[in-house]
Amino acid sequence: MTKSFNVELLAADLNSQGGVYCPSPKADMxxxxxxxxxxxxxxxxxxxxxxxxxxxxxxxxxxxxxxxH
Incomplete structure (x- = not known):
């Protein structure tokens, strides 16, 4: 797998620390x-x-x- 992806996120997609985990289903992985x-x-x-x-x-x-807020 050498193809990389760009994944666009909403603020609501981030966890409470402000991040995400990879691999991610959002990246079709x-x-x-x-x-x-x-x-x-x-x-x-x-x-x-x-x-x-x-x-x-x-x-x-x-x-x-x-x-x-």
Missing amino acids: KLWNSHPKVYLDVARTGHAKCPYCGTVYQLKEGEHAGAH
Whole structure:
């Protein structure tokens, strides 16, 4: 698997720490045949790239992680 993907996320897709795990069903990955599960901090910069597969997880334009109400 050398093809990497870009995955657009909503703020609601992030966990309570502001991140996601890869591999992810959102990237059309089968969890059983992928790389080890890694945590990616998306909230800090609005995007994160998986060091194993190169998938980029990015907040959709206009979405803000951890917005204060």
